[in-house]
Amino acid sequence: MNEEERQQATPDLGPGYLRIGELAKRTGVSPELLRAWEQRYKLLQPTRTAGGFRLYGAADEARIRRMQSLVSGGLAAAQAARLILSGEPAPRTVPASATILDEEAANLTASLDRLDEQAASAALDRLFSAYTVETVLQDVVIPYLHRLGERWEVGEISVAQEHFASNLLRGRLLGLAQGWGQGQGPGAILACLPGEHHELGLLAFGVALRRRGWRIIYLGTDSPIGAVADIARSLRPAVVVLMSMNPDSFLDHARQIEQLAKQVQVVIAGRGATPEVARHTQTHLLDQDPVSAAGIIDRDHSTRDDDRRRS
Amino acid sequence: MNEEERQQATPDLGPGYLRIGELAKRTGVSPELLRAWEQRYKLLQPTRTAGGFRLYGAADEARIRRMQSLVSGGLAAAQAARLILSGEPAPRTVPASATILDEEAANLTASLDRLDEQAASAALDRLFSAYTVETVLQDVVIPYLHRLGERWEVGEISVAQEHFASNLLRGRLLGLAQGWGQGQGPGAILACLPGEHHELGLLAFGVALRRRGWRIIYLGTDSPIGAVADIARSLRPAVVVLMSMNPDSFLDHARQIEQLAKQVQVVIAGRGATPEVARHTQTHLLDQDPVSAAGIIDRDHSTRDDDRRRS
Amino acid sequence: MNEEERQQATPDLGPGYLRIGELAKRTGVSPELLRAWEQRYKLLQPTRTAGGFRLYGAADEARIRRMQSLVSGGLAAAQAARLILSGEPAPRTVPASATILDEEAANLTASLDRLDEQAASAALDRLFSAYTVETVLQDVVIPYLHRLGERWEVGEISVAQEHFASNLLRGRLLGLAQGWGQGQGPGAILACLPGEHHELGLLAFGVALRRRGWRIIYLGTDSPIGAVADIARSLRPAVVVLMSMNPDSFLDHARQIEQLAKQVQVVIAGRGATPEVARHTQTHLLDQDPVSAAGIIDRDHSTRDDDRRRS
DNA sequence: ATAGGTTTTGTCAAGCTTTTGTACAT
DNA sequence: ATGTACAAAAGCTTGACAAAACCTAT
Numbered sequence: 001m002n003e004e005e006r007q008q009a010t011p012d013l014g015p016g017y018l019r020i021g022e023l024a025k026r027t028g029v030s031p032e033l034l035r036a037w038e039q040r041y042k043l044l045q046p047t048r049t050a051g052g053f054r055l056y057g058a059a060d061e062a063r064i065r066r067m068q069s070l071v072s073g074g075l076a077a078a079q080a081a082r083l084i085l086s087g088e089p090a091p092r093t094v095p096a097s098a099t100i101l102d103e104e105a106a107n108l109t110a111s112l113d114r115l116d117e118q119a120a121s122a123a124l125d126r127l128f129s130a131y132t133v134e135t136v137l138q139d140v141v142i143p144y145l146h147r148l149g150e151r152w153e154v155g156e157i158s159v160a161q162e163h164f165a166s167n168l169l170r171g172r173l174l175g176l177a178q179g180w181g182q183g184q185g186p187g188a189i190l191a192c193l194p195g196e197h198h199e200l201g202l203l204a205f206g207v208a209l210r211r212r213g214w215r216i217i218y219l220g221t222d223s224p225i226g227a228v229a230d231i232a233r234s235l236r237p238a239v240v241v242l243m244s245m246n247p248d249s250f251l252d253h254a255r256q257i258e259q260l261a262k263q264v265q266v267v268i269a270g271r272g273a274t275p276e277v278a279r280h281t282q283t284h285l286l287d288q289d290p291v292s293a294a295g296i297i298d299r300d301h302s303t304r305d306d307d308r309r310r311s
Numbered sequence: 312m313n314e315e316e317r318q319q320a321t322p323d324l325g326p327g328y329l330r331i332g333e334l335a336k337r338t339g340v341s342p343e344l345l346r347a348w349e350q351r352y353k354l355l356q357p358t359r360t361a362g363g364f365r366l367y368g369a370a371d372e373a374r375i376r377r378m379q380s381l382v383s384g385g386l387a388a389a390q391a392a393r394l395i396l397s398g399e400p401a402p403r404t405v406p407a408s409a410t411i412l413d414e415e416a417a418n419l420t421a422s423l424d425r426l427d428e429q430a431a432s433a434a435l436d437r438l439f440s441a442y443t444v445e446t447v448l449q450d451v452v453i454p455y456l457h458r459l460g461e462r463w464e465v466g467e468i469s470v471a472q473e474h475f476a477s478n479l480l481r482g483r484l485l486g487l488a489q490g491w492g493q494g495q496g497p498g499a500i501l502a503c504l505p506g507e508h509h510e511l512g513l514l515a516f517g518v519a520l521r522r523r524g525w526r527i528i529y530l531g532t533d534s535p536i537g538a539v540a541d542i543a544r545s546l547r548p549a550v551v552v553l554m555s556m557n558p559d560s561f562l563d564h565a566r567q568i569e570q571l572a573k574q575v576q577v578v579i580a581g582r583g584a585t586p587e588v589a590r591h592t593q594t595h596l597l598d599q600d601p602v603s604a605a606g607i608i609d610r611d612h613s614t615r616d617d618d619r620r621r622s
Numbered sequence: 623m624n625e626e627e628r629q630q631a632t633p634d635l636g637p638g639y640l641r642i643g644e645l646a647k648r649t650g651v652s653p654e655l656l657r658a659w660e661q662r663y664k665l666l667q668p669t670r671t672a673g674g675f676r677l678y679g680a681a682d683e684a685r686i687r688r689m690q691s692l693v694s695g696g697l698a699a700a701q702a703a704r705l706i707l708s709g710e711p712a713p714r715t716v717p718a719s720a721t722i723l724d725e726e727a728a729n730l731t732a733s734l735d736r737l738d739e740q741a742a743s744a745a746l747d748r749l750f751s752a753y754t755v756e757t758v759l760q761d762v763v764i765p766y767l768h769r770l771g772e773r774w775e776v777g778e779i780s781v782a783q784e785h786f787a788s789n790l791l792r793g794r795l796l797g798l799a800q801g802w803g804q805g806q807g808p809g810a811i812l813a814c815l816p817g818e819h820h821e822l823g824l825l826a827f828g829v830a831l832r833r834r835g836w837r838i839i840y841l842g843t844d845s846p847i848g849a850v851a852d853i854a855r856s857l858r859p860a861v862v863v864l865m866s867m868n869p870d871s872f873l874d875h876a877r878q879i880e881q882l883a884k885q886v887q888v889v890i891a892g893r894g895a896t897p898e899v900a901r902h903t904q905t906h907l908l909d910q911d912p913v914s915a916a917g918i919i920d921r922d923h924s925t926r927d928d929d930r931r932r933s
Numbered sequence: 934a935t936a937g938g939t940t941t942t943g944t945c946a947a948g949c950t951t952t953t954g955t956a957c958a959t
Numbered sequence: 960a961t962g963t964a965c966a967a968a969a970g971c972t973t974g975a976c977a978a979a980a981c982c983t984a985t
Contacts (some may be wrong), residue, residue: 016390017386017390017391017393017394018385018386018390019386019387019390019941019980019981020980020981021979021980021981022385022386022387025385026385031980031981032934035982035983049389049940049941050940051939051940051941051981051982052939052940052981052982052983053387053940053941053980053981053982054981054982055390058421058424058425059425061425061426061427062424062425062426062469062471062472065425065426065427066426066471069426084471087469087470087471115803115839115853115857116803117801117802117803117804117839118801118803118804121800121801125436128486129486132489132490133489133490134490158849158852158853159845159846159848159849160841160845160849160850160852160853163813163841163842163845163849164839164840164841166842167840167841167842170796171796171797171799171800174792174793174796174797175439175440175793175796175797175800177793178443178444178743178793178797179443179444179445179522179739179740179743180739181737181738181739181740182522182523182524182739182740183496183522183523183524183525184496184497184523184524184609184613185494185495185496185524186495191785197819197843197844211490211493211494212493212494212495213493213494213495213496213524213526214494215524217737217739217786218786218789219782219785219786219789220785220788220789221819222819223781223782223785224781226781227780227781227782227785228782230780230782231737231780231782235737298494298495302495327701328697328701328702328704328705329696329697329701330697330698330701330952330969330970331969331970331971332968332969332970333696333697333698336696337696341943341944342969342970343943343944343945344942344943344944346970346971346972347942347943347944351941351942360700360951360952361951362950362951362952362970362971363950363951363970363971363972364698364950364951364952364969364970364971365970365971366701387941387942387980388941388942388943389941389942410750410751410752410753410754410755411750411755411798412750412751413751436800436801437800437801440797440798440800441750441794441797441798441800442747442750442751442797443743443744443747445744445747446744446747446751450751642960652954652955654954654955654956655953655954655955657960657961658953658954658955661961661962662952662953673960674960674961675960676960698952698953698969699952699953699954700952700953934985935984935985936983936984936985937982937983937984937985938981938982938983939980939981939982939983940979940980940981940982941978941979941980941981942977942978942979942980943976943977943978943979944975944976944977944978945974945975945976945977946973946974946975946976947972947973947974948971948972948973949970949971949972950969950970950971950972951968951969951970951971952967952968952969952970953966953967953968953969954965954966954967954968955964955965955966955967956963956964956965956966957962957963957964957965958961958962958963958964959960959961959962959963
């Protein structure tokens with residue numbers, strides 16, 4: 001049974017539709033205990049079938065969940081029941097959490113390794129709800145990608161695992177990227193050089209930059225310089241970021257890049273972006289991790305802006 | 312047989328065209344069970360051939376599928392049938408192929424009603440990953456909050472349910488709000504007037520405004536005007552937004568608000584923000600839903616900005 | 623009288639006047655059965671020669687073909703005949719109010735062309751909130767992608783526009799894909815062959831298949847067959863889908879694919895998947911649009927499942 | 934928690950009828 | 960060509976049954 005069906009099956013009206021077994025399965029409270037709570041505290045008053053079976057409704061389910069949360073919060077069952085029946089709001093308990101970061105990071109690695117999408121997504125959810133996007137990217141995602149590359153090179157990991165993990169992370173990053181073209185902030189065009197198909201780092205960079213209020217125009221993998229230049233001319237972004245893992249990629253298109261750099265600020269990134277390449281192409285070099293890089297670009301731009309205003 | 316032919320073969324009108332074997336093949340429910348459901352629950356009322364063979368129509372097929380979904384969702388057959396028969400006033404209503412938006416929205420409501428945090432979070436996850444933040448806020452969250460309020464007034468919903476839902480949604484909105492003070496965009500100070508404890512609308516507004524690149528300084532519920540004014544003086548935001556559900560709240564602090572409005576653009580929002588209040592306090596009125604409101608504020612600000620540049 | 627003579631003996635009484643034997647040969651329905659249908663259901667009312675021979679026209683042939691299609695679609699003969707005689711033109715599933723659909727589709731195209739992320743996202747939101755996922759994919763996204771390809775070939779569109787649009791759509795599809803590895807349904811491994819970097823079609827297929835309850839393991843672009851095989855061995859999916867736009871891609875790996883096809887059902891798709899390739903590699907061919915293809919795979923699997931259970 | 938009894942629900946079987954494609958005699 | 964016959968396939972009704980789920984009470 002999949003989740004949607006189960007949820008569909010819970011209409012929020014009327015007399016009661018769930019038999020005790022299903023209610024038990026849904027809430028995790030045993031049928032015996034459900035009957036006990038009914039008898040002892042009158043917590044529930046299910047309707048009955050002609051034959052005598054109990055039938056519970058959505059309100060009953062809510063009451064049970066409330067009961068669970070109160071009891072697990074330390075209240076005695078009788079008190080919890082009284083509280084619920086009196087209609088008082090619950091004192092909410094806040095589960096405090098300590099250093100989940102490393103734990104969840106390990107979790108994520110393990111989940112991705114065994115192609116368990118659900119577990120990996122859950123781990124990412126927990127991470128994103130406990131830490132800032134920047135922290136998760138910088139301390140979990142990027143390091144993970146590095147290790148993924150290394151493990152792949154050593155043959156510790158199959159291509160399939162690598163693909164699976166990349167695709168899942170790409171999906172999450174694109175989720176964070178949603179709407180990153182909106183707004184009034186400075187614009188940035190992001191592109192991978194022709195032949196380059198690794199885009200996760202660039203995506204992470206884009207997300208981090210967006211978080212600082214920038215407007216992102218994302219061209220993605222394998223983008224011809226000419227196309228980037230066209231767009232740059234019409235959109236006049238504050239910066240163009242070109243990424244490649246291979247230095248030769250940059251050198252092969254050195255002339256075009258240099259040309260582009262005369263019209264707009266061009267920044268090069270990725271393992272292929274070396275000081276030498278930057279010198280050759282008259283561009284700026286970005287060799288930090290994506291999140292720091294976004295910080296630097298942002299700072300740079302604002303100070304330059306400030307200077308302009310001052311003068 | 313290909314798909315089109317099969318669909319062609321299922322006209323959705325009239326007396327019925329499928330014999331029991333074919334219906335069984337299509338739905339995966341055995342002929343015996345189909346007859347049992349008919350006899351026991353009157354779930355189907357097929358027409359008959361002269362010789363007595365049952366003939367089913369598309370509506371019957373839909374009913375069977377609904378039945379399957381409910382039963383696989385844990386309902387007992389009798390209850391599932393009752394539900395289907397009760398919820399079907401029109402002979403031919405919409406087949407359950409609703410869009411994900413409606414489906415998940417209904418899902419969210421049901422989950423929140425029965426205090427099922429996990430299911431509610433999952434529904435929100437699906438919504439946020441399938442739709443823009445703006446759409447989810449405008450078409451799901453805000454309408455839900457309205458209905459929540461109405462249902463609460465009518466007593467259709469318990470205090471616990473209302474608290475549960477509010478807290479969960481607040482958590483999600485705060486998640487979206489993460490890092491919203493960063494960046495270079497125009498700043499906005501958001502605050503609820505003293506005594507005002509409803510902040511969800513204001514949060515949604517903040518999120519929408521952030522998505523347009525603004526920098527949000529959020530003071531939250533029950534904020535003294537003096538504190539707002541202090542911060543406004545030091546941070547010089549482009550706009551200050553004051554919210555309250557109660558007109559008197561505004562009027563009680565009219566003088567302070569008017570004073571504040573002389574130093575910075577002040578906008579009032581919430582059900583308590585009436586044209587009269589705006590006139591009294593020399594402020595601007597924002598009476599749309601939070602997402603549209605954010606759009607208006609943003610547009611206003613950029614045009615004013617443009618004008619300034621032009622002049 | 624031999625065949626030729628018989629035909630010669632049939633003077634042109636006008637276009638399309640057929641005697642029963644010829645009609646039988648054309649439609650594959652035996653003369654006896656044709657007469658039976660005429661008598662029992664009045665399905666046909668052929669004119670007669672002076673000697674009493676039946677003469678059928680084109681309309682009769684059409685009726686027979688319709689009858690065949692309906693019957694092979696599961697209808698009983700009597701019902702099929704009734705349907706045909708009732709004179710309705712095949713109640714096809716009509717796309718609801720095609721106007722909004724087309725309008726928003728045009729909107730989407732325009733937005734994407736001018737790199738307006740916000741507008742494009744909004745258009746997609748409206749589409750997804752008004753129509754089924756299947757409808758939007760089949761009637762908007764897939765056609766759009768086709769046109770995109772064509773326009774790109776003709777040079778009507780810049781590479782940058784193509785990249786931008788692809789990335790945005792990919793983001794949305796991945797959003798819909800969220801959680802698609804979960805659940806209990808049959809599993810499918812999806813991969814593009816080595817060298818193939820177009821994945822949007824495959825993503826759409828995955829989304830559609832997920833909507834039917836399948837569990838998706840997505841390997842994405844440029845996946846070595848070896849990796850696919852590894853995973854297939856350990857996960858034992860119900861089907862493996864390989865996609866490529868280039869027939870040579872398939873042929874280059876024909877041996878590996880054939881090997882894989884011995885262990886698990888392999889289906890090939892994409893423009894490169896030709897009947898010839900399928901024969902060569904002992905795989906099944908999928909040449910419909912992604913959404914229909916998902917339907918076919920799903921039906922195939924359930925019927926095969928049924929058969930197995932029955933035997 | 935267990936024991937002993939009841940309800941619910943899917944499945945099966947027996948004996949008979951209808952439907953439908955095909956065969957045969959005139 | 961016609962009309963009738965026939966047999967396989969598919970269906971109908973009634974009745975029964977057993978596993979699963981549920982009840983009460985100890």
